[in-house]
Amino acid sequence: MSVQSAVTRKPGGTPVPTTDGPRAGRSGGAWIRALFARRPSGINLAPVLLGLVVVCVGFQTANSNFLTPWNLTNLSLQVASVGVIAVGVVVILLLGEIDLSVAAISGFCGAVLGVLNVQLGWNAWLSIVVAVSVGIAIGTFQGTVVTYFRVPAFVITLAGLIGLQGWTLALFGDRTAINFDYDGDVAKLTATFLSPLAGWLIAIGATAALAYFTLAERARLKAAGLEHSDLRTQVLKLVGIAVGLGGAVAVFNRDRGVPLAVFIFVGIVVVMDYVVRQTRFGVRLLAIGGNAEAARRAGIPVQRIRIAAFAIGSGLAAFGGVLAASRLIAATTQSGAGDTLINAIAAAVIGGTSLFGGRGSVYSALVGILIIGSISNGMDLLALPSAAKFIITSMVLLLAVVVDAIAARGSRSQLRE
Amino acid sequence: MNALQSDPVLELVDIRKSYGPVNALRGVSLQLRPGEVHALVGDNGAGKSTLIKTITGVQPHDGGQILWRGEPMSFAGPRDAARRGISVVYQDLAVCGNLSVADNVFLGRESRHSGPLGSLLRRVDRTAMEQETLDLLRSLSVNLQKVRTPVEGLSGGQRQSVAIARALLGKPEVMLLDEPTAALSVAQTHEVLNLVRRLRDQGLAVVIVSHNLADVFAVSDVVTVLRLGQVAGRFDVRSSSQQEVVAAITGAEWGAGLPSLAEEPTTTEQELSR
DSSP, rough: OOSSSSSGGGOOOOOOSSSSSSGGTTSSHHHHHHHOOOTTTTTTHHHHEEEEEEEHHHHHOOOTTTSSSHHHHHHHHHHHHHHHHHHHHHHHHTOOOOOHHHHHHHHHHOOOHIIIIIOOOOOHHHHHHHHHHHHHHOOOOOOHHHSOOOOOOOOOOOOOHHHHHHHHHHHHTTEEEEEEETTHHHHHHHOOOHHHHHHHHHHHHHHHHHHHHHEEEEEEEHHTTOOOHHHHHHHHHHHHHHHHHHHHHHHHHHOOOEEEBHHHHHHHHHHHHHHHHHHHHHHHHHHHHHHHEEEEEEEEHHHHHHHHHHHHHHHHHHHHHHHHHHHHEEEETTTTOOOOHHHHHHHHHHHTTOOSOOOOOTHHHHHHHHHHHHHHHHHHHTTTHHHHHHHHHHHHHHHHHHHHHHHHHHHHHHOOO | SOOOOOOSEEEEEEEEEEEEEEEEEEEEEEEEOTEEEEEEEEOTTTSSHHHHHHTSSSOOOOEEEEEEEEEEEESSSHHHHHHHTTEEEEEOOOOOTBBHHHHHHHOOOOOBOOHHHHHTBBBBHHHHHHHHHHHHHTTTTOOOOOTTTBBSSSHHHHHHHHHHHHHTTTSSSSEEETTTTTTTTTHHHHHHHHHHHHHHTTTOOEEOSOOHHHHHHHSSEEEEEEEEEEEEEEGGGGOOOHHHHHHHHHTTTGGGGSSSSSGGOHHHHHHHHH
């Protein structure tokens, strides 16, 4: 689908604002709405990708080290852990809820991993599984409280945030950090790079699989006489994805190869995108985010899906915490504190997932975290002070939220018509 | 009413319902026949919504009988009623604006792919859903080709047809439409009334609840007027005037025969129906 302009995708109803013509200037938000018009399958990523390019070109101009394979590899390793957390945030935002405890969960589960793996000497993989399960359990608990006691999620998860910081401190006791074995499996999770050949095989395999599935789907639609995208558009899109994937692998291979953690992060994005867009659970999740009352009347088990979404969000937050601990080779009392929460939520929103529920895409976590990570990494390269970093990150988030609100107002005013 | 009536598919006999001391329904009888549009009118608090809730199994009644094809029965809940073949389209539409037309039609009943794609990968079969949606819309003569567009981009009338298509999915025999033309423009109202006629022509027993007597007279065969929880009149639209119906709604021709106003259930029933 798509490449058609966003404007022509809205048949019937009131005329959708267009980017040209005298009417465009009348309302300040009209052209933004048109540019950010949402696609039926989720969101329009084009403006966000454009933003990413602007950020990258800007920093490259300021510091020629920015777009080097070494820096880009580091950048992607830096963002992988918060990126995974952001995927969980997207799932919960799609439901129309918020989870303020994701960063605290990531810190707590990193600490659990440390206690199990280092202090108790458990096997690394078993420790990781248990740490993530603890995250899922926390999410299930919070989701249950939110669902059955009808308490706003932000209050419950705010309580969770503070409580989990307490539990984390309790786990550490007198220590401020638990250090992992430098050559252990936990550390290897983010210190492993795929061989150049493996990188290429993955890129080729992924492109081939994507080409097969999209073209097969297109053929199915065509055979059924349903609306299907034009073949040339489809092929162009595939070529674009192939070039993007190939380019990424080529850049990684010029440094140390594709980082395992990045591969896992992207894998999680792809799987969760499938879950959200192609499964019954995902359709129902979006339905609840769009109109919970309609979903309930349609017989959807709203409560169960809400709890499941919170469990998924917290499980991903826990895994993000595992990646963060692995990258630092330590769990500290500061893990998951600071700007982790704001970055995870900002990534989801900057990527285009709505705070108002039901609209967005898992890919927004990927693109959003790349933008946040690039800004943060670029400002580090320019040796900007922390003050400037916080201020600039907050301004980017503010901009994204305003754009989201304008876009949401656009679609709501259509509903009223 | 003409003599060649088919047997009612659903019959309510002397239905009673009270909320504490308030009698919302005091013995209402109603016969719904296939291929007939039955309008329920009445002032606020007359008992329309309570009656709808009884028919759709949302709320049990206290007294009286529901006969389904002549057999007495009771509904355990809305899903039970839906399974028996009673569908409702609510006033506020209850569509998810962010979902596509096809996803809305199949909301809560999404088809899954056959084979490993469905059992292993849990994939929703959008091709089948879109195809059936197109068929349903075509059977209603709705010109809506883009079943993949989000519903929020559609007009009010088109959204109403999506809601009706969804109600048709379970192949119901009785369809209740709660204020189907409220908040629609003239053209869209016309569109929706045509839909109602098509439902009737497909042999459904259609119930419309409406405040708009012009719409009621345009589309229905029988009008039942509820007032203070009782049937205040039943009219064949071909031989009645709107004035007679209005008189029955307001109680102008009844006057003294009615229960005292102290028992009027207006407020309580409205509160409870929220």
